[in-house]
Amino acid sequence: xxxxxxxxxxxxxxxxxxxxxxxxxxxxxxxxxxxxxxxxxxxxxxxxxxxxxxxxxxxxxxxxxxxxxxxxxxxxxxxxxxxxxxxxxxxxxxxxxxxxxxxxxxxxxxxxxxxxxxxxxxxxxxxxxxxxxxxxxxxxxxxxxxxxxxxxxxxxxxxxxxxxxxxxxxxxxxxxxxxxxxxxxxxxxxxxxxxxxxxxxxxxxxxxxxxxxxxxxxxxxxxxxxxxxxxxxxxxxxxxxxxxxxxxxxxxxxxxxxxxxxxxxxxxxxxxxxxxxxxxxxxxxxxxxxxxxxxxxxxxxxxxx
Amino acid sequence: xxxxxxxxxxxxxxxxxxxxxxxxxxxxxxxxxxxxxxxxxxxxxxxxxxxxxxxxxxxxxxxxxxxxxxxxxxxxxxxxxxxxxxxxxxxxxxxxxxxxxxxxxxxxxxxxxxxxxxxxxxxxxxxxxxxxxxxxxxxxxxxxxxxxxxxxxxxxxxxxxxxxxxxxxxxxxxxxxxxxxxxxxxxxxxxxxxxxxxxxxxxxxxxxxxxxxxxxxxxxxxxxxxxxxxxxxxxxxxxxxxxxxxxxxxxxxxxxxxxxxxxxxxxxxxxxxxxxxxxxxxxxxxxxxxxx
Numbered sequence: 230x231x232x233x234x235x236x237x238x239x240x241x242x243x244x245x246x247x248x249x250x251x252x253x254x255x256x257x258x259x260x261x262x263x264x265x266x267x268x269x270x271x272x273x274x275x276x277x278x279x280x281x282x283x284x285x286x287x288x289x290x291x292x293x294x295x296x297x298x299x300x301x302x303x304x305x306x307x308x309x310x311x312x313x314x315x316x317x318x319x320x321x322x323x324x325x326x327x328x329x330x331x332x333x334x335x336x337x338x339x340x341x342x343x344x345x346x347x348x349x350x351x352x353x354x355x356x357x358x359x360x361x362x363x364x365x366x367x368x369x370x371x372x373x374x375x376x377x378x379x380x381x382x383x384x385x386x387x388x389x390x391x392x393x394x395x396x397x398x399x400x401x402x403x404x405x406x407x408x409x410x411x412x413x414x415x416x417x418x419x420x421x422x423x424x425x426x427x428x429x430x431x432x433x434x435x436x437x438x439x440x441x442x443x444x445x446x447x448x449x450x451x452x453x454x455x456x457x458x459x460x461x462x463x464x465x466x467x468x469x470x471x472x473x474x475x476x477x478x479x480x481x482x483x484x485x486x487x488x489x490x491x492x493x494x495x496x497x498x499x500x501x502x503x504x505x506x507x508x509x510x511x512x513x514x515x516x517x518x519x520x521x522x523x524x525x526x527x528x529x530x531x532x533x534x
Numbered sequence: 535x536x537x538x539x540x541x542x543x544x545x546x547x548x549x550x551x552x553x554x555x556x557x558x559x560x561x562x563x564x565x566x567x568x569x570x571x572x573x574x575x576x577x578x579x580x581x582x583x584x585x586x587x588x589x590x591x592x593x594x595x596x597x598x599x600x601x602x603x604x605x606x607x608x609x610x611x612x613x614x615x616x617x618x619x620x621x622x623x624x625x626x627x628x629x630x631x632x633x634x635x636x637x638x639x640x641x642x643x644x645x646x647x648x649x650x651x652x653x654x655x656x657x658x659x660x661x662x663x664x665x666x667x668x669x670x671x672x673x674x675x676x677x678x679x680x681x682x683x684x685x686x687x688x689x690x691x692x693x694x695x696x697x698x699x700x701x702x703x704x705x706x707x708x709x710x711x712x713x714x715x716x717x718x719x720x721x722x723x724x725x726x727x728x729x730x731x732x733x734x735x736x737x738x739x740x741x742x743x744x745x746x747x748x749x750x751x752x753x754x755x756x757x758x759x760x761x762x763x764x765x766x767x768x769x770x771x772x773x774x775x776x777x778x779x780x781x782x783x784x785x786x787x788x789x790x791x792x793x794x795x796x797x798x799x800x801x802x803x804x805x806x807x808x809x810x811x812x813x814x815x816x817x818x819x820x821x822x823x824x825x826x
Binding site: 306313331332452455503 | 571572619620623624625628629630631632633634635637638639640641642644645646757761764768799800802803806807809810813814817
């Protein structure tokens with residue numbers, strides 16, 4: 230049972246990380262730096278409960294907010310570049326954050342334990358959830374509630390004018406600018422929003438694991454976070470959720486595959502990119518599924534090239 | 535006075551070790567120049583070369599030059615595998631797809647090496663001895679001198695190949711205008727494959743010297759060279775070979791000075807900070823030409 234609770238918790242947290250990449254991706258940008266925002270959210274969220282005595286909910290808000298603001302600050306300069314350049318620039322940012330936390334020391338001794346970010350030692354003893362007597366199952370519930378709230382937000386976003394604006398910028402920046410869309414603002418907001426979601430995931434993570442260090446937010450996490458939306462598909466956020474559930478479920482759930490998880494990830498990425506460059510749940514599939522339910526979407530599907 | 539002395543000594547070391555960075559960046563930048571795509575599996579290509587060059591050493595205590603040749607041959611095979619899996623079948627118009635496939639390949643190759651060696655670093659003997667040379671008042675490591683010589687020789691060969699041979703002219707033509715080159719009878723696919731052979735051979739050489747100067751073949755070698763390669767390539771300007779030289783030497787000098795005066799972790803932050811700032815402020819790099 231506990232095993233499945235643990236897998237569920239990891240799926241929930243990784244789904245948030247994947248959604249943060251997805252939000253940036255549907256405005257036409259690829260970020261390899263979301264693990265940096267995840268780290269900021271984790272450290273800030275952990276400091277909130279462990280050092281400043283805040284309850285869990287404000288700690289999550291602090292993690293998400295600080296990450297989001299950092300996203301806006303990084304977004305402005307970074308979004309001058311696009312495509313491959315942006316992917317590399319954001320990875321550079323992620324590494325800067327990681328290496329910065331390798332050097333940050335801000336500790337207090339609480340109950341005989343050194344608590345707080347402690348350089349290469351990492352940030353240990355974030356025991357809020359443990360001390361308050363939450364069970365693993367209860368904390369999984371909290372993770373899933375937060376994820377559900379984010380999913381509802383994404384659901385309405387995709388159907389709103391803002392969602393259409395994001396897609397317009399992805400499709401053709403020049404055309405979007407010509408119909409009066411402020412492209413820079415849209416891109417920076419998407420980047421900030423994505424950063425906040427990643428920060429939220431990080432804050433949830435550190436209270437789940439009680440511990441984080443710089444090694445946990447390095448290249449492998451960056452790869453995992455972009456793998457969910459890119460394999461799952463950029464047609465709908467459902468693809469990202471599916472990607473996280475299937476990949477984490479497969480690799481954590483089956484012991485045989487756990488040994489080979491990196492091979493599974495690598496091989497799946499290559500095969501998906503060759504056969505479905507927009508992922509499993511791509512725009513064509515979304516239209517086809519919609520056409521089962523509404524005649525209008527069916528017409529659009531028939532017209533689509 | 536010792537401060538100045540240290541600064542000069544680190545400057546010399548940085549220049550010599552920077553030759554290795556220049557070679558790494560050169561490999562990345564040639565692939566980008568010809569194909570307009572990043573090959574993020576290039577670091578794994580290098581690492582595979584350095585691990586596989588150990589095979590003849592373990593089998594029959596082979597001399598260093600056989601290790602280098604084995605490394606080159608192995609790296610070429612791995613490079614062709616990367617080209618086949620990651621580039622050949624990618625549909626046109628999906629800019630990020632080859633970036634992702636090469637990341638996939640990076641994971642697969644690195645994990646294959648980790649599984650084969652149980653993630654333990656393997657001792658990599660230096661054929662250059664460990665007696666430092668005296669250069670006036672300064673001491674110079676022999677493996678760094680070897681890196682310097684190898685760097686100069688490789689770049690001389692690369693420039694000869696690019697500017698004095700038919701193949702080099704075809705490569706430059708494809709880099710500039712692939713469609714026009716195709717119309718004029720240059721086989722773009724053939725040039726792409728040969729570019730992979732060329733850069734992979736370079737990867738084999740880099741793999742040898744990187745492992746020698748670190749003292750072991752380690753599974754984190756690929757992450758190390760990928761990081762340096764990206765910084766050098768972007769610092770110098772994408773697709774610019776002279777840019778890779780300038781970028782590599784610059785990064786080498788900055789890192790040695792930063793390590794000496796600030797400490798090792800600040801060295802890495804500095805490298806990525808430079809990467810981020812260059813991308814944001816001068817995306818075309820130091821020596822690159824701005825293209826839209």
